[in-house]
Amino acid sequence: MDRGQLDAALIAAHEAGDRAALVRLYRQAGEEREQAGDIDAACFYYTHAYVFALESGHGEAAILLERLVRHGREIKPD
Template sequence: MTDLDAQLLAAHEANDARALIRLYQLAADSAASIDAACFYLTHAYVFALEANHPDVEHIRARLVAEGREPALS
């Protein structure tokens, strides 16, 4: 288990949405494939939406750039 994995598990255990948003974005940044990165970004996006976090649009833009979320008209 990596340190990032341990931090993610701890953040889930603590229900720490801010940490989860940050950590899932970090996981996306270091992912081995675009599919894995988008998997992590989707998690970050869901937690950000639930928390009304200021990173919502940034995360969404990353998903749009990868074709995983439709662009707004």
């Protein structure tokens, strides 16, 4: 999926209130930015994915937290 398609999919998921899609799409955007070496942008997207995962009880929350911890953007709760 190219950047334009991803942006359009994110907008559609927001409009539909589809939290599962938002988790998946923000994670995908984060992974793409991480692979490109843009860690700040990756963590921006991972944070959004993490928040939607927490709000919806999505199983990806722990994985997303680990990525944010790895990049020094979050601390692991005790």
